[in-house]
Amino acid sequence: MADAIRTEALTKYFGQVVALETLNLSVGPGEVYGFLGPNGSGKTTTIRILLDLVRATSGRALVDGLDCRTASVEIRRRIGYLPAEMPLYREMTGAGYLDFLAALESRPVDFSYRRKLLSRFDVSDVDLRRRLDRLSHGMKRKFGIIQALMGRPSLLILDEPTSGLDPLMIEAFAETVHELKTEGRTTIFLSSHVLSEVERLCDRVGIIRRGQLVRETSIADLRRDTPRRLRVFFDGPAPRPPASLAGAVRRSDARHWDLEWSGPLGTALDAMRGLPVSDIEIEPFKLEDYVLKIYSGTEGARD
């Protein structure tokens, strides 16, 4: 089965500015893929090439095995898209906006599903009748999410989906993603700066910096491979670390050690057996720490 998304040496220049440089990435069908990167790293350009809004300088992008350039209309039949900056026809009502965008779909929109989404995102009939320019930023965002989802696309491209949403609506969004993930019919390509959200929702992440993919990995692998920080407290003076832990101890104090441990935690705990340990603090895995290192360039680029 063809990848839901595949880019091959995708390159885009805007004049002298390099937006993408030989970007190769692949997203499997049904996968939830987090596309991360600092501002200006090329995320939105990649998305816009997938939608054939901009044209690649070289290389190619494929959706379901179809070329985004030559089969763009067919590809866009399959895509639901939420842009980061929500463009609105200011004078339209919310209902008019959704109806207009539904009329541009190639297949009829399932209105019962649309009603379900409206209810889930707490959009009332009054909100539907109000002009879009009189709605709050969060409410506009809800309309954006609903318009992307309402056509039940097989590929969802979401650029900063939860920006401006309140915690309840972020939860409603997460619930929707989980539902789609369970159904397994929808691939989700999600670009976000909210790393806790990416960590929670995504199966895999790709990190792009200066137009190049610097890391592509699964969240499970990251959890396994990323060094964990532990603080071990002792009853009485801290003993000398055993040989198996010595390399991991970053700091040793009178009553505790600070460890940075890679690999299964059980091995570290086994090594502490017999020591007068009174407590252990384990810092939870945070995608943020890892990603920030890559953004700042302190983590080496790997494939």
Add this chain to the structure above:
Amino acid sequence: MILPALLGRSLARHSALVIAVAALLSAFQILDIVVAYNLQAKGVYGQFASLVPAFIQEAMGGVLVGSFSGAIALGFAHPLVMLSLSSVAIYLASEPAGEVEDGLVDLVVARPVPRSLIVTRSALVFIVGSAAIVAAMFVTSRVTVRWLSPATASALPALRLAWVAANLLAIVWCLGAAALALASHVRERTRAAGTVAIVAVFLYLLQFGAAAWTPLRPFARVSPFHYYEPMRTLLGSMSPVKDIAGLLGATAVLLGVSAVLYSKRDL
């Protein structure tokens, strides 16, 4: 379903502008004909005509200011009428650049909407919008003339005034198509509409200047306003078919250019 939806949205966005300009230019027809009727009733046309230099009359498409028929033609040849109508068509046609500027194109073209439909939509909007305004001007002019001077209305068949209106529309469409071509390439609406509007004023002045200064005449052929002689058309002394065909041909070429440019651009 897609084209009607795009068309409906764009017409809804611009309907207030089209209605306002249609009302304004229709009111101008009434005012023009009422003034002409009063001048005729007082018998002062002769004096009035002698005050207007011949080159100005020629520059305004051979409009004979000193006659009631001339006044009717003036309603379709006055610089204010021609330039406001052209401005509306230019503005309507520049919508694709505005959609890129506002990001609205991201929502529309991210759906299965062929790019050619965006150009088709904008072409139809400026064609229908300007035609609606000219139709309102035509109806108002005919009704006012019939009301004030039934004899003049009988002497000037509606078909001749329709040819004048069609010729004016052909000029406006040509300028609209030029605006659409530029809007298919640039990212700002004001840049597309502003540039073509300035060029339109220049082309109008070129035609106007050529009437007064012979060396300019060969250059005036590039101006669409050169292909418009409302008074001679109204009096039945010439057929504007060739001029209209030429202007429509130029419009078709510019629409083709628009489609090609839009299909190749980054949005």
